[in-house]
Amino acid sequence: MKAFVGANIIDVKTDSVLPDQVIVTEGPSIVQIAANDQSSTINIQNMDEVYDVSGLTVIPGLIDCHDHLASKNYELMSRWNLDEPASTNSIRTYKVLEDTLQSGYTTIRDAGGLDVGYKLAIEEGLFEGPRLVLAISIMSQTGGIGDRVSGSGHTNTLVTNPMLPNAVVDGEDEILHKLRELVRCGADVIKIATTGGASSRKGLGPRDTSFSSSEVRLIIDESARLNKKVMCHALGGPGLRVCIEEGVHSIEHGCHLEEDPDLVKIMADKNIFLVPTFTVYDYHKSHSAPHVQVRAQQLIDQHRRSFELAMKHNVKIVAGTDAGGFIHGDNAHELELLVLNGMTAMEALKAGTITAAECLEMDHCVGSIEEGKAADLVFLEGDPLKDISLLRDRNNLKHVIKDGKNIPLSKRMI
Template identity: 30%
Template sequence: MTLFRKLGGVVAAIGVIATSPAAADTLIYAGSVITDADSNPTGPRVIIVADGKVEGVYASTAAEVSAREADGAARIDLSDKTVLPGLIDLHTHLSGDPSGEFWREATTPPEYSTLIAAKNARITALAGFTTIRDLGSRTDQVTQSLRQATAEGIVPGPRVVTAARTISIVGGHGDVSGFTKDVNDVLTSGFTCTGPVQCSEKVRQASQYGADLIKITATGGVLSQQGRGLEAHFTNPEMVAIVETAESLGLNVAAHAHGARGVEDAARAGVQTIEHGTYIDEDAAKAMNANGTYLVPTLMAFEGVKNGLGKGVYTPVVEEKIRVVAAYADTLIPRALEYGVPIAFGTDAGVYPHGENAGEFALLVKGGLSNRQALASATTVAADVLGLSDEIGQIKAGFSADIIAVDGNPLEDVTVLEDVDFVMVRGKVIQ
């Protein structure tokens, strides 16, 4: 068998060849268009896509449409669908799949993690998520490489914004633990720190390695092999040093945080987003609102880990932590709404199976968001978090042609987003 044939099998398996090239001009005939989360369905419209961007949304009789038809522009018939902006997930881990087998840290080579990331990129895009923020990969340069590969159309997938590696305290959540000292030392990421100077250095190192933002584990975590609680890990001077250094480099900080005081400390230090936020209380919320910090709830992650309870999936120390946080997770959205905390969409995909991201919408609505608020959290709000509100999150002239189509109206029933029929990323159809 030739090398080409061998590689061809791998390429087909991860779907690299399943991205349709964009025509110079494409006409999308939509049954109705929701141009943004604040707008209602338009009724039949034609979206003109040129050079990977939306040129405009028109009535079928518009002169612009007739001219493109006469020029032989490609046609996509979605006349029985509702067309809307591609969705954004602010918390994913594309280089990993769900597993309670923590020992896999010691057996998984970076090449395998890269293939897993490529597989999950396509799965995530097909689920309707055309932009993702990846908050911690298993090995160096995996998501930075994926970011480039999806941008160049080599791998079908969403736009990737990546934190690359997570910055954590030594022995805390995000560091390697659970092995003997010799194994822990070999597997450590190189992104742990003690004291403001070291933590500042790790931020600069992450920037040097191509991170788009900084991710820290501000508190203990549920799935790590240590049971010392879910409150603050970093000292206040360490977190302030991280945020100030990141800001000096033009980078925002996302903080994994569960415990209320850890959330409060991270918000006071100036982080942009709180990931999870399980125990948010009034004081933590006040700090978040004072700083303009968003909550990224990751409710699907809580559902995913609860499904593994009592099945031998997790170690006893992890099982205990899951049981403790489960009840609080159910009340997270009502508390956030009560305290006026802004909510942005993120799921922690990788803790549960990739491609099921849209299950988060129903959980947000169950917690008290309207269908429209839930959709906004994954479009206009998430785009604002990324600093891309003039590029993505809407179907609008000059915006990236990140477009999906579904049956039904998500403003009436947000669960229709769990079954996406058509996906275009940067003007290219994902198949």
């Protein structure tokens, strides 16, 4: 057993701070939490390891509900894995996973592009990485965002990974086949796209629609039969309406929600989560291809208004970066942007812990510091409720614990 003595727990379930606490872990779990005073029944002498963490703040391991851990940048050569040997690329991904965990992110939902091998290797203990929830590949119809074609109309047939199947599907038979194939490849969640996006090719904009309502219905029904939820990339226009009305589990981006204000009410009624991903648009507005910069700039203000509207109607909002075309390991930037766009620090912290755990249907085991839950703990200097940006600075992170294991915090390699 290990005891962590003296930290101030941020309790995201009661929106409070519990000062000077003792947390006892046994194996991968938290077994006891008590105030560090005479009333405590915890006998420190019985512990195998004791950590003096007095004065530090402890938060639950952080959760990013939308990442692309295997993506390195937006260049076509990189997207098609043609720019370096597969082995180099794989080691680079391994470093991203290791570094992301060291940044305090103990659970990540990967929204496409990461094959199940990394998850199996982490579970086997070959290296330390976050707990993973995988979408494997993005399902879209021909011409949708999952259909990656070059400017000349060519598709990539040079590098294929059978564990990352091409998920371009048209019509019922193809949808059923692909969905079952994705589950065979280890998909924990089904990712679809019903609109274009900021980074998609010219002609496939954020309000251009993709799957029809009957196709979305079929995907949701078959996913439910296979005990999977559907996360849906949708920015605006009829494609956004279709997936909300049909009742997907989470909306990724949702930037133009405010153009159809009734949609946030439907989201609240149906308990559909919103994953705004402010980080990616912050990046696109200054770093991407010219047509992408223009799109991102146009949608940023509207995105904020959509977010405010969703908050007003009590839509459950969770943190997701959509990282992968740019920096990795700075996932806490999203929490800072959630605050800049109108959340309190506690609300943002919940969006990156307990509400995110609910979105992943893992709130029984992660997302808050409670007896019986996984010992996923981040000890840091300073109070993120006063300044959420503290979480972005690695110098403030003193211990990252995942499943009760102390993760060595090494120098950043990426």
